[in-house]
Amino acid sequence: HMIARRWGNIVNIGSMCGMIVTQPQNNTAYITSKGAIHMMTKSLACAWAKHNVRVNAVAPGYVTTEMTISPRNESSFQYDRWLEQTPLGRMGESHEVASAVLFLASPASSYCTGAILSVDGGYTCM
Numbered sequence: 116h117m118i119a120r121r122w123g124n125i126v127n128i129g130s131m132c133g134m135i136v137t138q139p140q141n142n143t144a145y146i147t148s149k150g151a152i153h154m155m156t157k158s159l160a161c162a163w164a165k166h167n168v169r170v171n172a173v174a175p176g177y178v179t180t181e182m183t184i185s186p187r188n189e190s191s192f193q194y195d196r197w198l199e200q201t202p203l204g205r206m207g208e209s210h211e212v213a214s215a216v217l218f219l220a221s222p223a224s225s226y227c228t229g230a231i232l233s234v235d236g237g238y239t240c241m
Contacts, residue, residue, distance in 0.1 A: 123168035126219045129153045131176045131235040149174075153231050160229030169228040171219045176235025178207040202237030 117123025132142065133149030153172060160170040177183060177197045183206065198204055215234045218224055233239050 117168045118163065118166045121167050123163075123166075124220055125159070125168070125170045126216050127152050127156050127170070127172040128216075129156070129172040129174040129231060131174050131233060131239050133174060134231070134233070134239050156231065157229045164228055169224075171224070171227055171230045171232065173212060173215045173219065174231050174233045174235065174239075175212045176207055176233070176238045177201065178209055178212060180209065200238060200241055201235070202241065205236065207234060207236055 117125075129152040130145075130149040131137070132146045133151075133153040136146060153174070156170050156172040163170060183194075197206070212234050215232050219227065219230070219232060224230075
């Protein structure tokens, strides 16, 4: 529908794990799948730009969710390591990821396509 209308905007959800290998977790399949999302985003951005369809992605880092509460409760080492390796020194919040998605979905990002926007507190710059 987007190509037929000659307008569209897609925002994929990747992960910082699509850009780096996180340790000490053994999550090869997850890292591989998120890397694939990032490359799919870039490939579709190039292919569909001529149709005025933009394709971008958000790459969240460690965000406070039910999934990350368990390591915090079970292993303070894992949680402490996440915080130590994040320059902002804290977990992200879901509203911060949502704000990045809203930016990429809005006219404010009209000149962005193929972008992978990290929302990771600086984790991937370490």
